Amino acid sequence: MKVIILLIITLLIFTNALTDAPNAIATLVGTKVMKFKKAAKLSAVFNLIGIIIMSFVNFSVASCVSTMVNLNDGSSGYIVLISAIISVILFALIALIFGIPTSETHALVAGLTGSAIAIYGIGGVNFHEWKPIIIGLVWSIFGTFIVSICITKILKNFMKKITDRNIRKAQIISTCGMSFMHGAQDGQKFIGLLIIFICLLRKIEIPNIVNPLDYVEIIIFCAIVMAIGCSFGGKKIVENIGTDMATLNIQEGLLSDITTVTTLLIASLTRITSKYYTC
Numbered sequence: 001m002k003v004i005i006l007l008i009i010t011l012l013i014f015t016n017a018l019t020d021a022p023n024a025i026a027t028l029v030g031t032k033v034m035k036f037k038k039a040a041k042l043s044a045v046f047n048l049i050g051i052i053i054m055s056f057v058n059f060s061v062a063s064c065v066s067t068m069v070n071l072n073d074g075s076s077g078y079i080v081l082i083s084a085i086i087s088v089i090l091f092a093l094i095a096l097i098f099g100i101p102t103s104e105t106h107a108l109v110a111g112l113t114g115s116a117i118a119i120y121g122i123g124g125v126n127f128h129e130w131k132p133i134i135i136g137l138v139w140s141i142f143g144t145f146i147v148s149i150c151i152t153k154i155l156k157n158f159m160k161k162i163t164d165r166n167i168r169k170a171q172i173i174s175t176c177g178m179s180f181m182h183g184a185q186d187g188q189k190f191i192g193l194l195i196i197f198i199c200l201l202r203k204i205e206i207p208n209i210v211n212p213l214d215y216v217e218i219i220i221f222c223a224i225v226m227a228i229g230c231s232f233g234g235k236k237i238v239e240n241i242g243t244d245m246a247t248l249n250i251q252e253g254l255l256s257d258i259t260t261v262t263t264l265l266i267a268s269l270t271r272i273t274s275k276y277y278t279c
Contacts, residue, residue, distance in 0.1 A: 017229020050183025065192025084111030
């Protein structure tokens with residue numbers, strides 16, 4: 001059962017990279033600055049870098065996920081974990097089939113909470129950890145919307161003075177930043193999930209303060225799996241966001257990427273469990 005759980009967690013990380021990470025390259029592909037396959041490989045590299053570097057800069061997102069439920073009693077803890085993971089994978093695969101951008105992050109939070117309540121009741125959930133999650137939901141949409149307006153007003157006149165060639169180069173850089181921040185945010189969420197699994201495996205309590213140096217192997221493992229998933233991309237999702245949802249020129253694409261990177265960076269540094277949306 002333990003091996004099966006590890007395999008399912010690995011599949012979850014992989015499906016997240018397939019269905020969520022494509023958001024990072026949607027504007028780059030949509031504005032025809034880079035072909036899909038090349039953009040997907042570029043995104044994979046910076047997702048990997050983002051997971052590793054941010055884990056040693058600020059590990060608070062992983063800590064939040066790993067401590068939001070109480071799973072310290074052996075077999076019941078495994079049941080909660082596997083139930084939550086299977087529900088998220090099904091959710092992600094359905095979204096992939098229909099080309100729907102999703103947040104496996106908040107699906108994971110909901111899955112863990114629902115499974116914990118089913119086994120332990122309300123007492124199995126640490127509701128104080130929900131604060132950054134709820135803030136993240138609001139921040140992901142309204143925070144990004146507000147920051148987008150502000151950044152656009154500040155930069156729109158400046159952008160007119162830059163050549164299209166330089167804007168295209170800047171958009172590649174901003175896409176690297178978005179991929180980096182996707183790894184920094186979503187990578188840590190799955191690292192938190194793996195920490196829960198390891199603590200159950202070792203039959204120890206999950207520490208209130210999680211030290212990344214104690215989980216270096218987990219961080220590297222998660223980074224590699226997510227990078228592999230990103231390299232395959234999610235072409236249908238990229239088309240839905242980058243082409244069908246809105247038609248952006250290269251200036252608008254760059255502004256969208258800068259906004260998203262800014263809001264995600266703020267979220268990561270302030271312990272907000274967020275989700276990025278291109279805007």
